[in-house]
Amino acid sequence: MAAGFDLELRYALHPQVAVRPEPFGALLYHFGTRRLSFLKDPRLLEVVQGLAGAPSAHAACTAAGVPEAELARFARALATLAETDMLEVA
Amino acid sequence: MTDEPTPAVEPADSTEIETAAAPAVEEDLLVEDVSIDGMCGVY
Amino acid sequence: MRLVDQFERGLDAPICLTWELTYACNLACAHCLSSSGRRDPRELSTVEAKAVVDELERMQVFYVNIGGGEPTVRPDFWELVDYATAHKVGVKFSTNGVKITPVVAERLAASDYVDVQISLDGATAAVNDAVRGTGSYATALRAMENLHAAGMRGFKISVVCTRHNVDQLDAFAALADRFGAQLRLTRLRPSGRGADVWDELHLLPGQQRQLYDWLVEHGEGVLTGDSFFHLAAYGSALPGLNLCGAGRVVCLIDPIGDVYACPFAIHENFLAGNVRSPGGFAGVWRNSELFGSLREPQSAGACGSCGAYDACRGGCMAAKFFTGLPLDGPDPECVVGHGATALSTVDRLGAPRPSGDHSHAGGVRGGPVPVTIGRRRPQPHACDESPLAGIGAGG
Numbered sequence: 001m002a003a004g005f006d007l008e009l010r011y012a013l014h015p016q017v018a019v020r021p022e023p024f025g026a027l028l029y030h031f032g033t034r035r036l037s038f039l040k041d042p043r044l045l046e047v048v049q050g051l052a053g054a055p056s057a058h059a060a061c062t063a064a065g066v067p068e069a070e071l072a073r074f075a076r077a078l079a080t081l082a083e084t085d086m087l088e089v090a
Numbered sequence: 091m092t093d094e095p096t097p098a099v100e101p102a103d104s105t106e107i108e109t110a111a112a113p114a115v116e117e118d119l120l121v122e123d124v125s126i127d128g129m130c131g132v133y
Numbered sequence: 134m135r136l137v138d139q140f141e142r143g144l145d146a147p148i149c150l151t152w153e154l155t156y157a158c159n160l161a162c163a164h165c166l167s168s169s170g171r172r173d174p175r176e177l178s179t180v181e182a183k184a185v186v187d188e189l190e191r192m193q194v195f196y197v198n199i200g201g202g203e204p205t206v207r208p209d210f211w212e213l214v215d216y217a218t219a220h221k222v223g224v225k226f227s228t229n230g231v232k233i234t235p236v237v238a239e240r241l242a243a244s245d246y247v248d249v250q251i252s253l254d255g256a257t258a259a260v261n262d263a264v265r266g267t268g269s270y271a272t273a274l275r276a277m278e279n280l281h282a283a284g285m286r287g288f289k290i291s292v293v294c295t296r297h298n299v300d301q302l303d304a305f306a307a308l309a310d311r312f313g314a315q316l317r318l319t320r321l322r323p324s325g326r327g328a329d330v331w332d333e334l335h336l337l338p339g340q341q342r343q344l345y346d347w348l349v350e351h352g353e354g355v356l357t358g359d360s361f362f363h364l365a366a367y368g369s370a371l372p373g374l375n376l377c378g379a380g381r382v383v384c385l386i387d388p389i390g391d392v393y394a395c396p397f398a399i400h401e402n403f404l405a406g407n408v409r410s411p412g413g414f415a416g417v418w419r420n421s422e423l424f425g426s427l428r429e430p431q432s433a434g435a436c437g438s439c440g441a442y443d444a445c446r447g448g449c450m451a452a453k454f455f456t457g458l459p460l461d462g463p464d465p466e467c468v469v470g471h472g473a474t475a476l477s478t479v480d481r482l483g484a485p486r487p488s489g490d491h492s493h494a495g496g497v498r499g500g501p502v503p504v505t506i507g508r509r510r511p512q513p514h515a516c517d518e519s520p521l522a523g524i525g526a527g528g
Contacts, residue, residue, distance in 0.1 A: 016245070018221070019132040020146075020193045024139055027148065029126065029195040031223055031246060036148065036195075038136045063100055077120035092294070122136040128373035130359040130449070131289070131383040131395040132151045132198050133166070133227060133319065 005079030007061075007071070012052040012090040021045060028086050037086055045075055052090055137374055143381045143428035146192035147418065151396045153384045154182070154204040154213070156491035160233050162254075162265045163497045164293065164334060166397055167387075168325040169202035170493035175389040176200060179209040181409070185386065186213070188414045189222045196223030198250075200396070202388065202491075205232040218246040225250060229269060229292065230276025238276075238283035250289035250317065251276050256304035260297050264334070267499025277312040289356065291317040294344055295334040302347050306355070320350070320360035323455040323465075324397040325487050329454070342367065363448035366441035366468045377450060380405065380427035384418065392417045394427060397451035400488045434461025441469055448472075457484030 004010075013019065016031040025039035026048070039045050046064035054060035057078055058071070066074050082086045157172035158165075177185070189197065197217060204210055204226055225248035231493050233241075233249070241249055251273050255261025258270035280288050290309050292298065300304075309316040323331035326446070336344060345364045348355065348371055359373035376382075377393035380403075386392055390408040393399055405424050406417035418424065436442045447453075448464020456465045457479045462472035 018193065018195060020195075025120075027144075027195075029148075031196075034126045034313065035246075036124050036126045036128075038124075038139070040120050040122065040136075044120050073118055073120060080119075080121045080123065092465060117427055122283060124136065124374055125356070125372070126149060126195070127317070128359050129148070129357040129376055129378040129382055130373075131378035131397075132149055132358060 005057075005075060005082050006074075007058040007075050007078075008056045010012070010051070010055060010090040011057050011060075012083055013048065014088050017086050019045075019049070028081070030084070030086055033085055035055065035084055035086075037081060037084065039077075044074065047074060047078070048081070048087070051087065074082045137376050140374065140376055140378065140382045141428070141430075143424065145419065146415075147194050147383045147384055148378075149196045149198065150189075150194060150384050150386060151200060152185075153201050153388050153396065154199055154210065155202040155207050155388050157206050158201060158203040159206060160203065160227075160229050160266050160269055160493065161493045161497055161502070161510075162269075162296075162326070163330045164254075164264060164321060164325070164327040165492075166322065166325040166327055166506055167200075167399060168487055168490045168492050171491045172199045172202075173389055173489070173491060175390065177390050177408070179212065181390065181458040182209070182213050183216050185390075185408055185414055186220050186222055188408075189217075190220040192415055192418070194222060196225060199224055199226035201227075203229055203231060214247060215334045218244070224248070225289075226480060227252060228276070229265070230273040233276035233279055234410045235279045235283065238279040238285060241280065241281040241288075241311065242285035248288065249280065249285075250291045251280075251314075252291050252293075253305075253308075254293050254295065255298050256301035256308060260301065262499065263297065264295065264497065269498075277282065277308075277314065280314075281312040286313040287319045288312075288314050291319060293321050294318055294336060295321055296336060296340060297334070299340045299344055302344070302351070306351065315354065315356060317356040317358065318344070318361075319358050320449070320452075321448060322451050324451050325399065326492060328455050328484070328487060335466065338466075338468070338470070338473075341466060345371075360449075363445045363452075363464045363466060364468060365444035370444060375444070375446065379403075379450060380424040384424075386414065392421070394423065395451060397449070398454065398484050400454065400485055402454070402485070404488070405450075432461050434459070436461070436471070439463075439469065439471065455484060455487070457481055 018029045020027040025041050026045040028037040043064050043066055047060050050060040050063055061071060061074050153167055155172055155176060156169045158169040161170050169454040190203055205228055214224050223246050227250045230251050241247055253273045254264045261270040292305055305316055321335050325394055345367050361371055362375040384394055385396040407423035408414045425507045432440050436447045450460055452465050453460050458465055458475050463475055465472040465476055
């Protein structure tokens, strides 16, 4: 497992994760770890849903309309999801 | 598992200054995470 | 906005919920939150239960905690579990272990989407069986052995903390280690038959502190179902949301399809509707007046001026309700002591009684016959003899 999250890699949702869109963003539930993640921004949901189809996490962020100024913040969010196994390197 | 979470970049300060209009709250975390056993009313 | 704030306002669908499949049970535990024992003839049929699963799938409820009574005594138990997991609803079921044979254990070990929770209220037979009945400890241990032998790791051992088992916390942890299980400690509420034994069994103030300290020191990896958020007033909050999820993110569906805010609040004041109504479960969850009012900001009431309120949020609605305390005041086990004060002046005998009573007539197996003067008087019923009365052989 990588020592940190790398925006330039391609990621995907772990196959055991269920995604439930919500007005505030989304709920993600991992059936293996039984952890619940709460995404607090609808754009983050869009990023997460676009990860597998994008060449990199960075590209997925751009496609979801995340400005460069917020990229670090989104990267931290994605890193948290990767650390809790919600995301895996594709 | 990762034991040393080194964030990819750390210009956190400049990011936060530029997005100062965003609600500060406690921190700007976009993800919150909890064990699903972590709410009351279910046995 | 914090996750907790969002959850307090409710969601369009529960995150998970408790589903009591039957009131039938082979045991007669003294503190049963659902007053179980005898099957209610109005139980949801297999077809009706599957329709509920279909709704949960559409609403994307992540999983159900199946309980009862003893859910495995329903002849269609496995059919329903398989149906749920095939329809993307995860299952955890709570059991006293009576049907966890080696074959069943193998099946569970092989499934990714089914989790099991064995109930145990004493680390020794003496302590356990006093509450759950003669032989219940042996049944639970046998189930755990079978699960462990089948390679199932991480099943739960779920303990209701009482005055008599609070000194056994290390022993419970050792049991969990021995069987490759995860320990879960939960709060005794004065719910169901729990109302009758609460005075004798609930933790004394010093014991609450003992439990809190143990959880802080040894509780990493110990689940609590967030049931001790009233203890947050001692100091730092325990892991969890420290939030009452009732009617907001969780609820109960009972064996006859009644929807309550919480499995600890089976009473008409907390009854939101029934899944058999035209709008089904979704209609109840989204439109019931009760849930609407629970999703409004709650008043701190008498607790408003207490510095601990931010941490404890006034404690447990069900604990207050069934001890006769007002909902906008202290929890009966308020760690600051306000609850004890309130209890000393409230009319305990006039406190609300749980709605239904499906108890067997005899009380805890092997235990003293309970004195029930002025309280429960179960009507003679075929289901008193056998929880499976009227259902075909097997199960």
